[in-house]
Ligand SMILES: Nc1ncnc2c1ncn2[C@@H]1O[C@H](COP(=O)(O)OP(=O)(O)OP(=O)(O)O)[C@@H](O)[C@H]1O
């Protein structure tokens with residue numbers, strides 16, 4: 197959720213949606229999205245593309 201709030205701020209359209217799909221929680225946002233080639237890195241410690249990001253949030257959530 198924190199990530200979605202940050203990334204929608206970089207778009208003109210600012211929508212965040214929550215859903216359940218196959219028993220999993222899904223958070224979607226209208227921000228720039230994630231490059232397909234970067235998906236495997238998302239949960240790695242210290243991976244970040246935010247200017248002042250720490251790359252810790254998704255690692256901890258997992
Ligand atoms: N909703 C999103 N839209 C686009 N990119 C995202 C989104 N969520 C995560 N990412 C990408 O995944 C990276 C890692 O996210 P993560 O939450 O682990 O770290 P962070 O947000 O950069 O810093 P922090 O430690 O403060 O959470 C982000 O820097 C960004 O590149």
Ligand SMILES: [Mg+2]
Pocket residue numbers: 198199252253254
């Ligand atoms: Mg984060």
